[in-house]
Each structure stands twice: as C-alpha cells, then as structure tokens.
C-alpha cells in the first residue's frame with residue numbers, strides 16, 4: 001500500500017504545497033509505521049486515505065497558514081502526548097529549521113518514534129518520556145517553547161493545563177479538536193484565566209477527503225504561570241480547572 005497523491009488537496013484547503021522531497025519523506029514515514037504497527041499497536045489509522053487525511057493533513061492544518069507564526073524563525077515546538085508522532089512528525093518533516101520535542105508518557109511509543117527519527121534522518125527532533133504534569137515543572141522544558149501542540153489527549157481545559165507551562169510568554173498553544181462546543185469554550189476560558197493564557201482564535205476546517213469538521217483552538221500565553229501548575233499527575237484529568 002502506498003499513500004495516494006491528491007495533488008490538489010493541499011493547495012485547495014491550505015493554500016500550500018508540499019515539495020516532492022517532503023512527499024517522499026511522508027511516504028517513508030507511512031511505510032515505517034505500517035511495518036511497526038504489525039508488531040505494536042501504534043495507530044488504528046493505517047488505510048492510506050485515512051492516514052493522509054487524519055494524520056498528515058490534520059497535523060499540518062493546525063499550523064499552516066497562521067499569520068502570527070514567523071515560519072522563517074527557528075521555533076521551539078513541543079508535541080505533548082505525541083503517541084505515534086502526531087502532529088509532531090509531519091511538522092518536523094515540513095519545518096526542518098524548527099526544533100521539536102516529541103513528548104509522551106509511554107516508553108514503548110517514544111522508543112518507536114526514535115526509530116522513525118533515525119530512519120527519516122530528522123535531526124531537528126528529540127523525544128522525551130514522561131507525564132506532562134511532571135515535565136512541565138522541569139526547567140529544561142518549563143516556559144521554553146514558542147509553540148505547543150496537543151491532539152487527542154484530553155478535554156480542552158486539561159490540554160491547556162498541560163500546554164501552558166511549556167510555553168514562553170507570547171508562545172502559542174494549538175489544541176486540535178473535532179467538534180467545538182460553546183460550553184467547551186466557556187470552560188477553556190475559565191481555565192485560561194488561572195493559567196495566564198488567552199484564547200486568540202478558533203479556526204474551523206473541512207477535511208479534504210471525508211469533509212469532516214475540524215477545529216484548531218489557538219491560545220496565547222500572556223503572563224507567567226503560577227508555580228503550582230501543572231498540578232500533580234492525574235489531577236488535571238480527575239479535576240479539570
């Protein structure tokens with residue numbers, strides 16, 4: 001199985017086009033994932049069209065086209081709860097001058113991502129094993145990042161509590177969501193008040209193949225975050241802000 005080449009989808013939906021070399025890197029990543037997925041259940045999204053839309057397109061759609069990002073800068077980016085490497089890996093391929101940290105609490109997943117980084121020669125990315133609640137307190141990671149990405153890790157206020165501690169003041173957190181409800185926005189705003197953040201943009205997209213609705217929620221870190229955030233392991237999920 002190979003990834004399909006729908007040449008138009010990138011331009012039509014994101015007004016952007018990957019290079020031939022980037023397409024080849026994505027194909028290589030796909031083949032690596034399919035191979036390893038036979039031994040370890042890394043992702044359920046393996047059918048080529050699904051992989052293209054739900055892993056590649058979705059990962060990129062969260063960051064491409066943001067006028068508040070300077071793409072030329074060497075941004076420091078963290079992907080929290082990266083799982084099989086999404087959204088981090090496709091972004092690391094497209095922005096080789098960004099420095100990515102792919103973080104997950106599951107050692108098995110991080111070990112596999114290390115293999116992918118080697119196979120794809122992605123020298124701009126490093127991995128880290130641990131819980132966001134712990135790593136967010138380590139000086140090497142706390143308030144060090146320009147951009148924090150988080151997809152399918154928890155409800156929005158939990159994601160905010162995980163991401164904000166990693167961001168520098170002025171940094172941007174990107175929450176990848178499917179549907180987006182008014183109630184979620186109210187809860188997120190309440191959490192952001194405590195976390196020194198502000199909701200700056202909600203972008204709605206239709207996915208290019210299945211025409212599903214996706215939302216990307218952008219939050220900015222406005223002030224330094226109180227020392228006690230993130231709260232201890234498990235508390236953000238058990239008792240969301």
Ligand SMILES: C[S@@+](CC[C@H](N)C(=O)[O-])C[C@H]1O[C@@H](n2cnc3c(N)ncnc32)[C@H](O)[C@@H]1O
Pocket residue numbers: 080081082083084085086087103104105106109130131132133150151152153
């Ligand atoms: C459903 S998977 C999503 C993976 C990937 N972001 C994606 O969208 O395909 C959630 C991942 O978050 C990780 N995770 C959950 N809670 C975490 C935490 N508190 N700190 C770090 N990783 C966490 C899990 O180990 C898992 O790999």
